[in-house]
Amino acid sequence: MRSDPKSEFRAGLFLIFPAVLAVIPFALILGAAAVQKGLSPLETGLMSALVFAGGSQFVAVDLWTEPAPWLALAFAALLVNLRYVLMSASIASKLKHFPKAGRALFIFFLADETWALTEKRAAAAPLTLWFLLGLVPM
Secondary structure, eight states: OOHHHHHHHHHHHHHHHHHHHHHHHHHHHHHHHHTTTTTHHHHHHHHHOOOOOOOHHHHHHHHHSSSSHHHHHHHHHHHHTTHHHHHHHHHHGGGSEEEEEEEHHHTTTHHHHHHHHHHHHHSSOOOOOHHHHHHHTT
């Protein structure tokens, strides 16, 4: 039995909400670390918007110097985020029935929490695009 899009979206939002709250202290810690390294609030905000992975953000702030070691930052981010290749591979077969744009959007916003909740949901019930979109606010 298929649920309607609204209830599926709400189910995703409901599941991800505790993780969204848990991210707040990490954001505050990242902001404090960035200020200590001399980054402005604008620079920190731009980095957070462009570098979605929290682990990479902490590594980048830790490695930050003037001038920025761009190659070292990129390599460190690559190493930290290699786990997403495996996470994406583990859920790829569960997303085959989605449109390419929907799969791409979800994979782009993939985070540890959304991956875990997607795997849990896929084991219990079919995945829907609306459920996955509900997880994206993470």
